[in-house]
Amino acid sequence: MGLYTKLPDDIQEVDVIVAGGGATGCVVASRLADADPALSILVIESGINNHNDPMVVHPAYFYSHIAPGAKYALTYQGPKSEHLAGRQASLPVGHILGGGSSVNMVLYSRAQRSDYEAWKTPGWSPDEMLAYMNKTETYHGPDPEGRHGHDGPIQISPSKFRSHRLMDDFMAAMNRVGYPELQDINKMGPTNGAMRTMSYIDLEGRRQDTAHMYLHPRLQDGKHPNLHVLVESQIERVLIENQKAVGVVYRPNPLYQPGGSSRTVKAKRMVIMNCGALGTPPVLERSGVGDPKILERAGVPLKADVPGVGHDYEDHQGVMYVYKSNLTPEETLDNFNALRVDHDVLIRNKDTLLSWNSVDIQAKLRPTESEVAGLGREFQEIWNRDFKDIPDKPMMIISPVGCFPGDPSTVSGQHFTLVAWNLYPSSRGHIHITGSGIDNSLDFNPGILSDPQGTDVKQHVWMYKKQLEIARRMEVFKGIAFDLPPFPSVSKATSIEASGPVADIKDIEYTAEDDKVLEQWIREHVNSIWHPMATCKMAPKENNGVVDPTLSVYGIQGLKIADISILPSNIGCNICNTSLAIAEKAADIFIQELGLGK
Numbered sequence: 001m002g003l004y005t006k007l008p009d010d011i012q013e014v015d016v017i018v019a020g021g022g023a024t025g026c027v028v029a030s031r032l033a034d035a036d037p038a039l040s041i042l043v044i045e046s047g048i049n050n051h052n053d054p055m056v057v058h059p060a061y062f063y064s065h066i067a068p069g070a071k072y073a074l075t076y077q078g079p080k081s082e083h084l085a086g087r088q089a090s091l092p093v094g095h096i097l098g099g100g101s102s103v104n105m106v107l108y109s110r111a112q113r114s115d116y117e118a119w120k121t122p123g124w125s126p127d128e129m130l131a132y133m134n135k136t137e138t139y140h141g142p143d144p145e146g147r148h149g150h151d152g153p154i155q156i157s158p159s160k161f162r163s164h165r166l167m168d169d170f171m172a173a174m175n176r177v178g179y180p181e182l183q184d185i186n187k188m189g190p191t192n193g194a195m196r197t198m199s200y201i202d203l204e205g206r207r208q209d210t211a212h213m214y215l216h217p218r219l220q221d222g223k224h225p226n227l228h229v230l231v232e233s234q235i236e237r238v239l240i241e242n243q244k245a246v247g248v249v250y251r252p253n254p255l256y257q258p259g260g261s262s263r264t265v266k267a268k269r270m271v272i273m274n275c276g277a278l279g280t281p282p283v284l285e286r287s288g289v290g291d292p293k294i295l296e297r298a299g300v301p302l303k304a305d306v307p308g309v310g311h312d313y314e315d316h317q318g319v320m321y322v323y324k325s326n327l328t329p330e331e332t333l334d335n336f337n338a339l340r341v342d343h344d345v346l347i348r349n350k351d352t353l354l355s356w357n358s359v360d361i362q363a364k365l366r367p368t369e370s371e372v373a374g375l376g377r378e379f380q381e382i383w384n385r386d387f388k389d390i391p392d393k394p395m396m397i398i399s400p401v402g403c404f405p406g407d408p409s410t411v412s413g414q415h416f417t418l419v420a421w422n423l424y425p426s427s428r429g430h431i432h433i434t435g436s437g438i439d440n441s442l443d444f445n446p447g448i449l450s451d452p453q454g455t456d457v458k459q460h461v462w463m464y465k466k467q468l469e470i471a472r473r474m475e476v477f478k479g480i481a482f483d484l485p486p487f488p489s490v491s492k493a494t495s496i497e498a499s500g501p502v503a504d505i506k507d508i509e510y511t512a513e514d515d516k517v518l519e520q521w522i523r524e525h526v527n528s529i530w531h532p533m534a535t536c537k538m539a540p541k542e543n544n545g546v547v548d549p550t551l552s553v554y555g556i557q558g559l560k561i562a563d564i565s566i567l568p569s570n571i572g573c574n575i576c577n578t579s580l581a582i583a584e585k586a587a588d589i590f591i592q593e594l595g596l597g598k
């Protein structure tokens with residue numbers, strides 16, 4: 001048992017290898033270890049150990065994880081894209097034990113009932129998934145309808161710090177534009193309104209990543225002698241013999257241990273892929289599992305013809321709208337992010353600010369029928385097909401963020417940001433290998449706004465207008481801090497600031513010409529909102545599926561996937577909750593298949 005940076009020589013073979021120790025990998029390994037302490041399990045994680053790291057434990061450090069050069073994240077960059085006005089989209093993912101759960105924004109957010117219904121997969125219905133969501137959590141919010149878990153390992157609590165003026169003001173502005181406050185938008189019921197957020201933190205305000213909540217306690221309790229965790233080590237490929245996964249080849253990660261050489265570990269019973277939506281497809285392809293054309297181009301011998309690998313990448317796409325405000329430095333995270341306060345003192349004093357992810361409200365919204373009609377015929381068709389008759393399906397999430405989302409030392413004054421992102425874009429991307437080695441570059445294209453009908457950008461046109469109407473009705477609003485789209489000077493769209501009481505503000509009117517300008521501006525500003533998924537879908541093989549409902553990779557025995565890459569289709573939320581539920585469900589499947597715990 002133990003956590004290693006170098007695997008002891010005597011561990012040459014285990015029962016199960018968990019490839020990737022991120023949000024899902026830590027859950028799967030822990031549940032298998034509980035089911036049978038005699039089962040030998042090896043988790044192999046590319047990043048470093050996260051144990052008690054203050055930058056992990058305190059959610060206020062979130063912005064350091066998405067900043068350029070972030071220590072605990074890997075940034076994937078797409079190609080220059082005409083759909084993004086020649087820009088390259090970039091996307092950080094967790095690269096540390098606990099993966100995304102160690103670096104994410106700790107926002108607790110669940111998918112809609114209709115999301116799981118759309119999967120149409122036996123065993124994965126909304127109610128079956130709800131049981132697994134509940135298994136992960138101990139919910140400290142009001143739960144009159146019994147929709148949450150109350151004895152799981154992950155605590156869900158409100159932040160100990162709130163920016164009250166920003167929070168209450170945003171909620172009041174939401175009401176003014178017609179959206180109600182809801183007690184719980186995460187109960188898998190109808191939603192078209194806003195709630196005060198809950199976070200993946202305990203009552204002390206500490207992050208609840210899956211390494212700290214699942215893995216570390218089992219490594220330390222003396223009851224899981226066969227649970228091993230190797231960090232700072234990259235899986236190069238899965239070893240496949242006679243169409244069966246029999247182990248992995250890994251190497252010390254040169255970022256932390258330069259000059260190391262590759263080594264093989266055998267798995268007697270199962271290899272479980274948990275490298276995430278951008279990590280799992282390249283490992284499969286280097287192992288010979290994927291689209292024969294891509295493998296041939298990369299010089300990898302084919303082991304299983306599974307064309308869906310790395311295909312159909314989905315994500316959420318957002319714009320951050322930054323506003324000047326009359327907030328005080330005590331009401332935003334800017335001083336913290338700009339190191340204008342002494343972090344050691346905050347930590348020593350257990351300051352409540354450390355528990356704050358800067359987001360106090362999350363709203364899931366739908367446009368009205370007349371707003372839909374205003375977005376054109378093509379969008380109306382998408383709406384009629386995908387949204388109209390599914391009333392619990394939101395089109396956007398919007399949240400007020402209590403800080404400047406870049407380097408705050410480059411600006412003066414206090415800001416707030418409205419982050420608005422669309423939930424079910426039609427655009428698709430991909431991630432593939434270009435060569436057989438782990439150091440060969442990846443062909444990654446998130447495909448943002450690349451849908452041929454051009455309706456994703458229309459969603460953003462609606463979101464731009466809606467978020468601006470909300471911002472203008474906030475008492476803390478003191479003008480925009482982003483470059484206004486270059487509307488014609490005579491356009492009414494240039495008159496943002498209104499005089500008089502917020503209750504009297506009228507909506508801005510836009511012309512068709514304004515909308516064209518807006519579309520181009522959105523292409524210049526939109527980016528991924530850090531939710532890569534669906535690159536190894538659970539779906540029939542002929543529909544680009546990679547795994548069946550038991551999470552078995554088509555054509556290879558003993559090879560499973562249990563991370564967010566298996567999502568059959570997009571979900572209307574931040575995606576950690578669904579990742580955790582997938583991991584819990586996966587563990588139950590594997591425990592049964594392995595005949596454990598009998």
Ligand SMILES: Cc1cc2nc3c(=O)[nH]c(=O)nc-3n(C[C@H](O)[C@H](O)[C@H](O)COP(=O)(O)OP(=O)(O)OC[C@H]3O[C@@H](n4cnc5c(N)ncnc54)[C@H](O)[C@@H]3O)c2cc1C
Pocket residue numbers: 019020021022023024025044045046047065066092093094095096097098099100101103104105106107108109233234235236274275276277279280283530531563564565574575576577579
């Ligand atoms: C910046 C950011 C903010 C987010 N905010 C939120 C939020 O507020 N709320 C929410 O619900 N969700 C959020 N998410 C999403 C959520 O964290 C992810 O959906 C979740 O972590 C996915 O789990 P996973 O196990 O599939 O992948 P990951 O958690 O990414 O784990 C994959 C792991 O595999 C490792 N790995 C990859 N390749 C290899 C290899 N070859 N060998 C060995 N190890 C490898 C990685 O280092 C990583 O630790 C956020 C994500 C990010 C990146």
